[in-house]
Amino acid sequence: MDFFFRNRNLFILHFTVLIWGFTGVLGGLISIAALPLVWYRVFIAAISLFIYIKITRKNMQVPLGRMLQFIGVGLLVGMHWVLFFHAIKVSTVSVTLVSLSSLTLFTAILEPLFSHKKLAIDDIIVGLCIILGIYLIFTFEFQYWQGIVFGLLAALCASIFSICNSKLVKKDNPVIITFYEMVGAFLGLSLILLCTQGFNAAMDLSLADLFYLLLLGSVCTAFAYALGVAVMKELSAFTVALITNLEPVYGIMLAMLILKQNEVMSTGFYLGAIIILAAVFLYPLVKTRLATQHKKNKTMPVEQHLK
Template sequence: MHFITRYRNLLILHFTVLIWGFTGVLGDLITVSALHLVWYRVLIAAFTLFVYFKFSKQQLAVPWRKMLKFLAVGMIVGLHWVCFFHAIKISTVSVTLVTLSSLTLFTAILEPLFNRKSIAIGDVIVGLIIIFGIYLIFKFEFQYWQGIVFGLSAALCASLFSILNSRMVKKDSPAIITFYEMIGAFIGVSIIMLASGQFTAEMNLSPSDLGYLFVLGSVCTAFAYVLGVAVMKELSAFTVALTTNLEPVYGILLAIAILGHRETMSIGFYSGAVIILGAVFLYPMLKTALEKSRYRKLVKE
């Protein structure tokens, strides 16, 4: 019975990661700018989560200081999504998803700095491998250099809010945090749009854009989040981290299947992609093996 439950949760997790991978394809299909796209996405996501809370009868009230923290981190989330979708629109889904995998590199550097710890040698080695993979992509797909830069910027923002979220989630409900982060992202993007005069007729949505945005905001953001949190309670952090690393793989495969020739890249790109994804995917397993080896040595001593 335990095996069946674990297998079911694992399938749900893979389905959730597949949904996350689909966001890149939707970003390409939606015709409005990245800024407008994110504005609509976080608005729909916040509203969907609000409805979810009302039906589940959960309290939304939090102290002002906590709320301000959640909103501030939400603005970083909003910036991450703007960079992510803009990268897709000026390059390809494949380029953006692979460069986004550099999240591991940024986290390896930033997390020890935030927690005042020394950087692990293993993290540095993996970081260098990822840099080499990005170099290959940059070399063979130089026409997409702006997309690579925005993809890396999205990864940096994702690393920052992941580190900050990992601290906050220890004290507060992940669902509540996400709800206020969506509001923070909405406020942040709205300020940028006001400052740059982006509240224009270009925001008008076609029927197809409206449908894609609804899927993006409700299914790929709010619904996928609720699913992800549910299985995280049952599966180990290692299993979740390892499976989440498949997001770029699922995203690239979906992009090739749906968008076709637009996602066809050079051999140099795929070589770099394999190096980056291989490093990101295999590293958690190697790190766990090393930790177990050290633990056994300590026990023997």
């Protein structure tokens, strides 16, 4: 019991990442299409976050300019989720989650462009490993090519809004930012549904769909986010990065356990998945070690550098 209390934040973060991994399984269980699915999700998440903000008495007021920024990023979040759940609908949870792991590759390429920095060698190596893994999956699971493509597009959107959020979170409360992003996603998706006459019988929910959507919007989105933010403040960035990278692993394990035969893949898929997940998981380890080495070299006396 003492061990649990000493490492309580670690267990909570693992539990949070497990919940995030469960979103893919829920996407496979919910019968409606990706667009209305995400519309319901962001609607429920926005209401849940609003209740949380009111209970915790956080200040919701932000300048109009920043609010519009949050709403704009929310449109990207909504697009990411639509692409993610559509990838699940046209392939499997496992294929989608592994494709989504390319987020690390896109971030490694895009972040230096946003911050006007050079592309690091270790980022290039990790990126090449991920490309190799995706190539293997594409070769052995070509029947799921649409899922791979939509999964990669979802990862691209996630990379862009993650980079944007990393800048926004320095000025405002993450929960407030997320609330307005959910509102932005809801408004954007509502407009698309209106323009495409999407508010029709296809949005009707069964009792099972309603239950899964309530889980997805409240527990897997609002609750998990609030829980994650709380413990992330207590843990190092390195620990958070390492544990968060387990999301596709947890997701694939849950999918195989719950969806069973639908998630059985070829040997080539698992080989590609291992390469991608190993690259993603080892990425923060390599990054931290190189940063530590660089710091040591900078503080080392000149004569030691010349040896």
